[in-house]
Amino acid sequence: xxxxxxxxxxxxxxxxxxxxxxxxxxxxxxxxxxxxxxxxxxxxxxxxxxxxxxxxxxxxxxxxxxxxxxxxxxxxxxxxxxxxxxxxxxxxxxxxxxxxxxxxxxxxxxxxxxxxxxxxxxxxxxxxxxxxxxxxxxxxxxxxxxxxxxxxxxxxxxxxxxxxxxxxxxxxxxxxxxxxxxxxxxxxxxxxxxxxxxxxxxxxxxxxxxxxxxxxxxxxxxxxxxxxxxxxxxxxxxxxxxxxxxxxxxxxxxxxxxxxxxxxxxxxxxxxxxxxxxxxxxxxxxxxxxxxxxxxxxxxxxxxxxxxxxxxxxxxxxxxxxxxxxxxxxxxxxxxxxxxxxxxxxxxxxxxxxxxxxxxxxxxxxxxxxxxxxxxxxxxxxxxxxxxxxxxxxxxxxxxxxxxxxxx
Numbered sequence: 001x002x003x004x005x006x007x008x009x010x011x012x013x014x015x016x017x018x019x020x021x022x023x024x025x026x027x028x029x030x031x032x033x034x035x036x037x038x039x040x041x042x043x044x045x046x047x048x049x050x051x052x053x054x055x056x057x058x059x060x061x062x063x064x065x066x067x068x069x070x071x072x073x074x075x076x077x078x079x080x081x082x083x084x085x086x087x088x089x090x091x092x093x094x095x096x097x098x099x100x101x102x103x104x105x106x107x108x109x110x111x112x113x114x115x116x117x118x119x120x121x122x123x124x125x126x127x128x129x130x131x132x133x134x135x136x137x138x139x140x141x142x143x144x145x146x147x148x149x150x151x152x153x154x155x156x157x158x159x160x161x162x163x164x165x166x167x168x169x170x171x172x173x174x175x176x177x178x179x180x181x182x183x184x185x186x187x188x189x190x191x192x193x194x195x196x197x198x199x200x201x202x203x204x205x206x207x208x209x210x211x212x213x214x215x216x217x218x219x220x221x222x223x224x225x226x227x228x229x230x231x232x233x234x235x236x237x238x239x240x241x242x243x244x245x246x247x248x249x250x251x252x253x254x255x256x257x258x259x260x261x262x263x264x265x266x267x268x269x270x271x272x273x274x275x276x277x278x279x280x281x282x283x284x285x286x287x288x289x290x291x292x293x294x295x296x297x298x299x300x301x302x303x304x305x306x307x308x309x310x311x312x313x314x315x316x317x318x319x320x321x322x323x324x325x326x327x328x329x330x331x332x333x334x335x336x337x338x339x340x341x342x343x344x345x346x347x348x349x350x351x352x353x354x355x356x357x358x359x360x361x362x363x364x365x366x367x368x369x370x371x372x373x374x375x376x377x378x379x380x381x382x383x384x385x386x387x388x389x390x391x392x393x394x395x396x397x398x399x400x401x402x403x404x405x406x407x408x
Contacts (some may be wrong), residue, residue, distance in 0.1 A: 030045045034060065099144075121137060125137070163314045169396065177277045178236045186323040188324065228245035231323050231327050242361060246343060248371070249284070250292070251296050278308060281321055301402075308399040311396050384399065385400040386400075
């Protein structure tokens, strides 16, 4: 055992200096004291300072090294404990796989959150052979853009009893399509925007005391009209097409946007595809009860020769559609504080939307005149080759082409 008085003296000196020393300084000071004491010096310094004997030994070796560290470095290149990803490179992907099926989102924020706690995620990861602590796991979730929250902040209507089962079903179908290299897209209509020199939410930097002057009211201008953005988001490619309409948000307009996505982007990305998956809300122009939606999809299936599979999110869960928090929130952020004076301004701002994760957005103006109130007769519906899934066939179904009978 080292002499108690020696240990006490070293401790007094160390406590007086420790606040002014960095990692390298502490290591080298401890090594100097140990070398001065001679035999038993390493044990005495370790006991006095609380540093490990390995740290003191490393300091001695560093002082005796003919090639000392360059100034400013605390350790040699490659020194220190390796991060968890060094030993398990697929750790981040494993965390993403656990969280992704239950992902939720807010359309006005890029923030994502999960109902799984750190403890449960850690338990599941350890069951898969990954040794990861709660602090490291929290850091990975933050890097992936997640925030751990216990409760949902937004509730739309009543929860459907099969809501979670439908979420899992959609997640499974998207995973299957991605695994097979086939297209899976998320579609929806963004909030209609009144055009003109109107106030737009958010703030942007401008010269001091020179705010952008806009109209004092937000009444629609009949001459300028409204912009109706309809998005088609490629889940695997993180790429989107937004069609900006000038008339009404109808099923015909929605399918025309999907048609344009396929002709402009999809056919090049997936030249051998024989089927496509569309995930959509339960209402609106792409609602599961909308007969015109199914009729127009039938036309698209006939044109492309592809089988079109559709999965709808349950009623009251529209804000959990992937396009909401992977595309629309970024568009809103990109044009914050900028008056949407014309359709061309909207197209330009949408097209310039980018993210650090590599989101790419293509935007076109659809000047077509889409009339509301179009009725689909029973005779027309009988021509739709629809195959409903055994699980909630009203939400999950396929539209088969009438001309091409070759399906995957």
